[in-house]
Amino acid sequence: MSRSRIVIVGAGFAGYRAARTLSRTLRDEAEIILVNPNDYFLYLPLLPEVASGVLEPRRVSVSLAGTLPRVRLVLGEVDSVDLDGRRLRYVDPEGRSGELGYDRLLLTVGSVNKLLPIPGAAEHAHGFRGMPEALYLRDHINRQIALAAAAEDAEEAAARRTFVVVGAGYTGTEVAAHGQMFAESLARQHSRQEAHERGPAGRRRTREVRTRWILLDVAPRVLPELDHRLSETADEVLRERGVEVRAGTSVQEATSEGVVLDTGEVVPTRSLIWCVGVRPDPVVKDLGLETRQGRIVVDEYLRVPDRPEVMACGDAAAVPDLTRPGEITPMTAQHAVRQGKAAGRNLAASLGHGEPRPYKHHDLGFMVDLGGVKAAANPLRVPLSGPLANLVTRGYHLAAMPGNRIRVLADWALDAVLPRQAAQLGLVRSWSVPLESDSPEVARVPTR
Secondary structure, three states, X not given: OOOEEEXXXXXXXXXXXXXXXXXXXXXOOEEEEEXXXXXXXXXXXXXXXXXXXXOOHHHHEEEHHHHOOOEEEEEOEEEEEEOOOOEEEXXXXXXXXXXXXXXXXXXXXXXXXXOOOOOOHHHHEEOOOOHHHHHHHHHHXXXXXXXXXXXXXXXXXXXXXXXXXXXXXHHHHHHXXXXXXXXXXXXXXXXXXXXXXXXXXXXXXXXXXXXXXXXXXXXXOOOOOOOHHHHHHHHHHHHHOOOEEEEOEOEEEEOXXXXXEOOOOEEEXXXXXXXXXXXXXXXXXXXXXXXEOOEEEOOOOOEEOOEXXXXXXXXXEEOEOOOOOOOXXXXXXXXXXXXXXXXXXXXXXXXXXXXXXXXXXXXXXXXXXOXXXXXXXXXXXXXXXXXXXXXXXXHHHHHHOOOOHHHHHHHXXXXXXXXXXXXXXXXXXXXXOOOOOOOOOOOOOOOO
């Protein structure tokens, strides 16, 4: 008798956890196929540390083949789904097409950058949703500091040392916190090099050059989704480092030479970093399924109505929040991980292993890494700040990562005693990470 085939589209938090749960539950009793453009699971919360030179890229990239036994990986992007025929078509990295039939389908297609109708933003801003964006930003900060040090025009140098981050949620706050420390470290290295070239007299005359970081958000405070105490902690840490926090402010226009704020202020800069949040992958609307707020409607068991063989979870699914009747769960990694596990259990139940259970989860708290030994966290609703919060935050990340823990610990230890490396890798060019077509670390799924 042939085995049932379960196809999971996307290896983000939800898809990866579902595949892992199924692998452990079903073992060889069903064929489990994971379709994803890359051969790794990306641990997104630590991307700011990749962009700021703390962690090497492979540390947050966990091998799918190495950590998902009994799961067959198909490298490719799904470009059509025939829901009635229970088949999907994909294109592999070399442009070849392939087809897969399925008995059960789990859609975890993720999210992309949230765009706003701001003139020039799509052309001059860069998002922060995947490894290419993190590597690009790391090189970009390095490059701008080096060009500023070599510039003869003071205004050009100041503009290159100015970085504007739009969006003060989790990602924007962490990018600003880590980016500021990275840029300051690079600026100090260039200042010392310049003083060395000028000799003893030059060293006495050379002053330390500071970078300028501006964090903008239309909300009245940073981290508006968190408790006021955590928000105030993050705000205080950022301001102490010299980050200009502009609450209730956003960008009105972006150009290659700078940005115009909605206050009328013109900020000369070569760096506009877009962290205004995420939206469901726009291809969801082409699936022909019912949606809510752009997300696939599912029931509390993560099943698509009238499609018992199809399930969805993560950022692309409008999962009912049983802890807040009438609402849907927010688009967070915490929910995606737990929904993936629930989806895996319920898929196994549909094949006779256990009973399906509704998804219900109370938030266990949140944490924001502010770089160095600084962080803000409220595990189990207990507000923490400073080194203790940093210890809890890093401990949580190590526990949540499905691999590479020792390597991450080693990088953290080296960063504590050694200066950041000022080397541009040159792997990602500006034109290859456009904001308007930014893609998540999962497969895209248009449907015919």
